[in-house]
Amino acid sequence: MLKVSGISAFYGRIQVLKNIGLEVAEGSIVTILGANGAGKTTTMKTISGLLKPQQGSIEFQGEEVKGLRPDQLLRKGIALVPEGRQILSGMTVLENLEMGAYHRKDNEIDRDIKAIMGRFPILEERQKQLGGTLSGGQQQMLAIARAILSKPKLLLLDEPSMGLAPLVVADIFKIIKEINEAGTTVLLVEQNARQALRISDYGYVLETGKIVAEGSAHELLNDPRIMEAYLGRKSS
Amino acid sequence: MLIEQLINGITLGSIYAIVALGFTLVFGVLGIINMAHGEIFMFGAFIGVVVTATFKGPLWLAFLAAILVTAAMGYMLERFALRPLRSKQGVSHLAPLISTIGVSILLENLSHHLFGPGNHPFRASFAEISFQIGSITVYLVQIVIFIISVLLMYALSFWLGKTKAGKALRATAENLETASLLGVDVKRTITMTVIIASAMGGIAGILVGMAFNSVTPQMGLSIGLKGLAIIILGGMGNVKGAMAGGLILGLAETFVVVYGNSGYKDAIAFVAIIVILLIRPQGLFGQKISA
Ligand SMILES: Nc1ncnc2c1ncn2[C@@H]1O[C@H](COP(=O)(O)OP(=O)(O)OP(=O)(O)O)[C@@H](O)[C@H]1O
Ligand SMILES: [Mg+2]
Numbered sequence: 304m305l306k307v308s309g310i311s312a313f314y315g316r317i318q319v320l321k322n323i324g325l326e327v328a329e330g331s332i333v334t335i336l337g338a339n340g341a342g343k344t345t346t347m348k349t350i351s352g353l354l355k356p357q358q359g360s361i362e363f364q365g366e367e368v369k370g371l372r373p374d375q376l377l378r379k380g381i382a383l384v385p386e387g388r389q390i391l392s393g394m395t396v397l398e399n400l401e402m403g404a405y406h407r408k409d410n411e412i413d414r415d416i417k418a419i420m421g422r423f424p425i426l427e428e429r430q431k432q433l434g435g436t437l438s439g440g441q442q443q444m445l446a447i448a449r450a451i452l453s454k455p456k457l458l459l460l461d462e463p464s465m466g467l468a469p470l471v472v473a474d475i476f477k478i479i480k481e482i483n484e485a486g487t488t489v490l491l492v493e494q495n496a497r498q499a500l501r502i503s504d505y506g507y508v509l510e511t512g513k514i515v516a517e518g519s520a521h522e523l524l525n526d527p528r529i530m531e532a533y534l535g536r537k538s539s
Numbered sequence: 540m541l542i543e544q545l546i547n548g549i550t551l552g553s554i555y556a557i558v559a560l561g562f563t564l565v566f567g568v569l570g571i572i573n574m575a576h577g578e579i580f581m582f583g584a585f586i587g588v589v590v591t592a593t594f595k596g597p598l599w600l601a602f603l604a605a606i607l608v609t610a611a612m613g614y615m616l617e618r619f620a621l622r623p624l625r626s627k628q629g630v631s632h633l634a635p636l637i638s639t640i641g642v643s644i645l646l647e648n649l650s651h652h653l654f655g656p657g658n659h660p661f662r663a664s665f666a667e668i669s670f671q672i673g674s675i676t677v678y679l680v681q682i683v684i685f686i687i688s689v690l691l692m693y694a695l696s697f698w699l700g701k702t703k704a705g706k707a708l709r710a711t712a713e714n715l716e717t718a719s720l721l722g723v724d725v726k727r728t729i730t731m732t733v734i735i736a737s738a739m740g741g742i743a744g745i746l747v748g749m750a751f752n753s754v755t756p757q758m759g760l761s762i763g764l765k766g767l768a769i770i771i772l773g774g775m776g777n778v779k780g781a782m783a784g785g786l787i788l789g790l791a792e793t794f795v796v797v798y799g800n801s802g803y804k805d806a807i808a809f810v811a812i813i814v815i816l817l818i819r820p821q822g823l824f825g826q827k828i829s830a
Contacts, residue, residue: 315628353716373719382720389717391710402710405703406722453722 304329304488305350305381305457310359312349319345320356321512327457327505332479332489334499334520336533337509343492344386346509347461350490351383352376363457378406380456384463386492388446392435396426399434399445403452412452419448440471447478451487458482461492476502496533500524508533542675544797545790550681550750552789553688557743558762559769559781560695561736567712567776568732574639575616577763578646579737583609583744584754585654591662598665605741613737616642617730643759650756659754666752684746691742692782699778708732712776761805768808772815774822783823787811 305327312320319342327333337343348354350361352373361369363379373383391399400419404412420427423444429437437445443463450458460479464472472495480502483489493499500506500520508516508529516529523529558580565573583605590601620638624630668679699705710718711728719725747762748754769788773780791807815822 351720353720372724373716374722374724377720377722385717385720389714389720391713391717393713394706394709398706402706402718402721402723405707449721 304364305490306360306362307346307350308360308362310346310349310356310361312345312354312356314345319512320349323359323509323512323514325507325514325517327488327490329488330483330486331504332483332491332502334491334493334496334503334506335509336493336496336499336506336523336529338533339494340511341509342512343509344461345512347383347385347459347490347492351381351459353383374406377453377455380454381459382450382453382455382457383459384446384450384461386461386465388439388442390434390437390442390445392433394434395431396434396437396445397430399449400426400430400452403449406453415452415454419452423448440467440474443467443471443475444478447475447482451482455487457488457490459490459492462494463491464493464495464498472498497524543677544793546675546677546681548790548793549786550684550789551793552786553685553692554743554746554750554785555765555769555789556782556785557688557691557739557746558766559773559785560692560778561740561743562766562770563773563776563778563781564708564732564736564739566770567778568708568729569621569635571621571635571639572767573616573733573736574636574763575620575642575646576639576736576740576766577759577761578643578650579609579612579616579759580740580744580747580762581650581754581756581759582612582646583741584748584758585650585659585744586741587745587748588654588659588661588754591665592660595662601745602742605745606738609741609744610734610738612646613734614730616737617733621733622726622729643763647756647759654756656756661748661752661754666749680749684750687742687746691739695739696778704728704731765808768812770822771812772823774824777822777824780822780824 307326308324310320310323311318323346335343335346345354349356352371352375355370359369360367363381368376368379391402394402400416404415420430425441426445426448429441434442434445447463463475463479467475476498479489479491491499491503500523503520506518506520506523507514518526558576561576562573565571565576586605586608587601590596590604591598616639620642621635624634624638666678666680670677670679699709707718707723707728710721711723711725715725718728747758765788769784770781772787773784788808788811792804795807796804
């Protein structure tokens with residue numbers, strides 16, 4: 304579904320991504336692992352159109368999409384939940400959800416918002432509250448719910464578990480699995496490697512802007528080298 | 540007497556509010572002070588003079604023409620003075636501000652050239668219609684100004700709070716990247732914002748022309764500075780703050796003239812800035828564009 308090849312990206316003169324290549328098969332969950340500063344967010348920004356790569360190609364459903372703006376890519380079916388959630392803090396929870404469906408022209412938006420609120424009761428309860436007043440975990444739910452309302456084919460999630468309590472993290476991973484089972488392909492960036500790989504089909508390891516390892520989630524979970532470097536503990 | 544002054548103050552204040560709203564919208568979305576806003580306002584006033592005094596046209600035509608001309612000026616401002624600076628890397632964040640100052644000088648000189656210096660009266664007959672309610676004299680112009688201002692403020696609030704385009708504008712004002720990830724064409728939203736703000740400036744220009752029956756090429760600068768004072772007073776980028784700040788300034792100026800010394804009228808705005816910056820630097824209302 305998504306095929307990234309030979310991508311190089313720069314911030315000013317500093318090269319942050321070096322010849323990145325990765326693929327995401329339709330219907331799968333793929334995880335990108337890597338230490339702080341490895342270039343994970345930069346990869347997500349490049350795929351979602353926030354950053355223009357210098358070289359390489361990005362193919363989505365067989366079509367070259369490199370150089371398109373984020374709003375154009377959203378219309379093609381790529382949505383990003385950015386690092387740090389980026390809730391519109393001066394708009395209400397309901398307005399945040401409505402903005403998720405901003406580009407849609409069908410008349411099922413209200414129904415879908417109701418359905419999402421059924422799935423996330425806290426959002427229904429807080430719908431009139433400003434987005435900025437939600438807790439971190441609630442904001443992450445809102446960010447994910449908002450992205451779902453855009454009906455993406457490919458959902459990019461940049462560290463959705465960052466800064467959340469273990470119980471909430473488990474909830475987030477459960478939700479990601481659900482979204483995937485409902486038919487959305489997922490590309491996930493995570494530091495929480497073990498939990499991410501458990502719901503994934505495939506994984507890549509990024510190190511200072513380069514892909515240094517890849518494999519099925521099962522292989523990565525059982526590779527002692529990777530376990531030690533990125534998962535902290537030995538595999539159990 | 541008191542009520543008449545109150546009416547005068549509200550009339551002036553509602554015009555100020557509309558000028559300040561133009562500043563606030565652009566500041567909210569682009570984060571810059573548009574120093575050309577006062578001159579666009581002045582052009583709106585001159586279009587009013589040309590239509591009503593020179594061509595003896597009706598007032599509605601003056602409004603229509605002023606809206607069209609100032610909207611076009613807003614488009615050109617964004618297209619040629621602001622956008623080229625945004626797409627380049629390494630441009631100082633002061634560049635757009637300086638660019639708008641350049642445009643303001645250009646427009647002031649252009650109006651000297653087109654309309655000539657000095658005072659241009661509005662069509663006088665309309666300005667003199669008045670009613671007597673008890674012992675109070677109310678001018679029709681004042682009522683018209685007040686009604687137009689309230690309608691405009693109401694329409695803007697409704698648009699920002701309830702429509703899709705208005706919400707997209709607020710999202711863009713809060714965070715360009717997030718808005719664009721949500722599918723908002725931010726370039727178009729920015730252009731639309733500058734156009735709407737400019738057209739509001741044009742409308743305010745006509746209202747001032749009607750209220751004071753005098754239009755000069757220099758009027759842009761002083762109203763521009765007052766608009767700036769109001770958004771500092773009300774909180775940069777805050778819509779309700781701009782409305783409230785405008786009314787406060789209009790009333791304060793009116794009462795200083797009546798009960799104090801008219802020589803201090805124009806100083807009020809700037810004294811207010813100093814006091815506000817010292818006591819409440821985020822403005823009376825703080826906060827970015829909200830409904
Ligand atoms: N706007 C920027 N300007 C300059 N350098 C940047 C910018 N954003 C990121 N970088 C640099 O690019 C490199 C990759 O950053 P990136 O944010 O992609 O890392 P990451 O893998 O997402 O890290 P983290 O796990 O901390 O989120 C880092 O060395 C970072 O310092
Ligand atoms: Mg990151």
